[in-house]
Structures are given as structure tokens and as C-alpha cells.
Amino acid sequence: MxxxxxxxxxxxxxxxxxxxxxSKEATVEKGRAAVKDVVTQxxxxxxxxxxxxxxxEDKQKAAVEAADKENQ
Numbered sequence: 040m041x042x043x044x045x046x047x048x049x050x051x052x053x054x055x056x057x058x059x060x061x062s063k064e065a066t067v068e069k070g071r072a073a074v075k076d077v078v079t080q081x082x083x084x085x086x087x088x089x090x091x092x093x094x095x096e097d098k099q100k101a102a103v104e105a106a107d108k109e110n111q
Contacts, residue, residue, distance in 0.1 A: 046077035 050073040 046073075050074060050077070 050070055
């Protein structure tokens with residue numbers, strides 16, 4: 040959460056500095072996109088970890104089933 044807040048504050052500062060060079064609307068859109076990236080990144084990482092865990096569990100399950108077949 041602290042990293043997200045830091046990112047938001049950093050992008051807000053950058054957006055404030057750039058405002059003099061670009062139109063306000065373009066700056067707002069860039070800021071919104073940056074905030075969205077910062078906020079959604081942990082959720083995307085969580086989804087990737089869940090997928091990786093499922094794949095690992097499937098591999099382990101297949102290995103156990105193969106070992107059971109050999110033992111029978």
C-alpha cells in the first residue's frame with residue numbers, strides 16, 4: 040500500500056511539472072493511466088502467482104497419480 044501511495048504522489052508531482060508543457064487534459068489522462076497501472080499491478084501479480092500455483096499443483100498431482108499407477 041505504501042508503494043502505491045508513493046507512486047501516486049510521484050506521478051502527481053511529475054504531472055504538475057509537465058502541466059506547463061502539455062495541455063491539461065493530456066496530463067490528466069496520463070496521470071490516470073499511471074495511477075491505474077500502480078493500483079492494478081498488485082492484482083495482476085496475484086493472478087500470475089495463482090496461475091503458477093495451479094500449474095504446480097497439477098504437475099504434482101500428475102506425478103502422484105503416475106507413481107500410484109506404478110505401485111499397483
